Amino acid sequence: MQVPEWMTNAPTPFTSVLVANRGEIAIRILKAIRECGLVGIGIHNDLDSNSMHLDYADKIVHIPGEDLASTYLSSQAIIHAARSMGADAIHPGYGFLSERADFAEEVIESGLIWIGPPPDAIRVMGDKISARESMIQASVPVIPGKSIDVKEGEDPLPQLAAAAAQVGYPLLLKASAGGGGKGMRAVKEPKLLRMEYEAASREATAAFGDGTVYVESLLTGARHIEIQIFADSHGNIIHLNERDCSLQRRHQKVIEEAPSPAMNTDLRKRMGNAAIDAARAVNYEGAGTVEFLLSSNNDFFFLEMNTRLQVEHPVTELITGLDLVHMQLRVASGQELQIGQDEVGITGHSIEARLYAEDPSVGFLPSIGMIAKFQTPQGPGIRIDSGIREGDHVTTSFDPMLAKLIVHAPDRLSAIRRLDHVLSKTVLHGVKSNIDFCREILSTDVFREKGVTTNYLDDGYHSHQTNKPTDATLVIVASAADKFGLQRTQSASNSKTTMSHSGHVQDPFLTLSKKFP
């Protein structure tokens, strides 16, 4: 196979890429690989031999096994699959092995090209404590905080109390190894410290196999602002503006947008430069995201760096006109970035809603079943990144994010209107979803005016659905549908939506070591 034209003078050219992922992100990456004239290799395990992402792969390799540990999370199995298919490179996507420094190292040692940052950069940023130390050295502002290292059998309280006195209340307990809200607890007063510490440590141990907890000052009324950065192997680092992901439910992002309604040119420049400093401090290469908390008086603090492509990368693509996966492929081939900081612009406004299989009316419990109907609208400024199609089963084996609905419009209010339109025209039958929930958020005055702060949804958000058909109308429709003999489908799985018999009652989708923040 010939190297595509754009790669002919590259220091490390390649022609085929194995995508070590599934779902919407695997589809997104496989499409880009084809478009770039490369060969895409898809993987699957015993449970998803019929998954949608395989339709976009030029070659498919089956990794035997049902559990994630021996398939999507097995570096050995994936590298073996890559070699057996003659792949030149591996793209990890997000989640799964994307932020495992050891995996990146093994990929490189086996002679394959790793489409991601250097293993050392992943390692430093993957641990909250070492990340924080390296940011302090690079003069990137960090939130006041302290780590708690409790020996086996030792009472944690003295250390906790000392740390709490240092950072002040309210404070946040975080899993040192964590992400995505696992092992994270807010503590408002001293008497709850021990209880919350124990809960956080337990959760951290369950989710990450490491119960180390970190104490930091809790900023209330802050926004979650993240800066997309891109670095090549020639020392060029640029930032691609910010994304505002303040709309979170229990530290899980729901709606993301770019640019942030809280941003101004000067602040963007300062945060952009801080993100570039952060990336330079760890000799970063490729796509990365530096997350900050922005306080109400415009002070910003480093939260963490995600050393991979982010779920919400499309909003950046839509406002900058860049293709981040193309850029990743280019950087991995050893070529320089094609643009400089001055050429990065912002056109219009973009918003993304994450479509989750969950039921907001029963505490957002995951919903499983067969997708009997899935329809999304098309039109200018509408992008649907989906990983499901009709007939697919949503199970507890994989992540509950089904698709991303993304819009682009000239300004923020038109983007909100467009996203509301997209949500209203999206039909999903077979599993419950957060469609209505997203629409309600978009319709609130506080979101429309200036966006929200990170605790908005957890601070007593109440559903106020209006304009609902009456129950009488619904049962008449059901009877009429029967009488007209409309489409009948039957789920092979139990579509009684909410799961209660799962091993992980709290979170049946807790199958990855990290959630996608």
Added chain:
Amino acid sequence: MRWSVEKKTDIWSVKLGSDSGVLSVVDLSIDGESVESGVIIELSKNNDTLIVRDGQEAVEAIVTKIKDSWWITIQGQTFVVTEADGNSNSSGEERGGLTAPMPGIVTEILVKEGQRVRSGQPLMILEAMKMEHQVTAPKSGQIEKIYFSEGEKVDMGSDLLSISD
């Protein structure tokens, strides 16, 4: 027909009458108490969705039947209405219908055309994504026609066989 709306315990009873393709309420009650409704329903032009009229207002309802429930989307909001007839939920198991619940392969046919079957009797086995699905008779009757043979692929929603009373 008797129905309940998800997360509610009321039992609705609905009887519709048809007048040149338009359905209107003949009898409607909730837990035995009569309710008035002027809602009328017709099929959309494409015959795949319903037009729901209440006075001057008309909205479209996009519907899918999954097991004993209709999933109904009206103006972007989705609701589930489930058959409330005693026997439908009693087994708790897969209740058979005569259309393919999923795209897959017919792995086994357990009956012959002309054979009499009783309600709940297994008729056919489908396989997809390594999952087996048993198609059972929704009612007692005689197998009129079998539309597929073993080894054939079926699309979701395809008619598999028909039963006469």
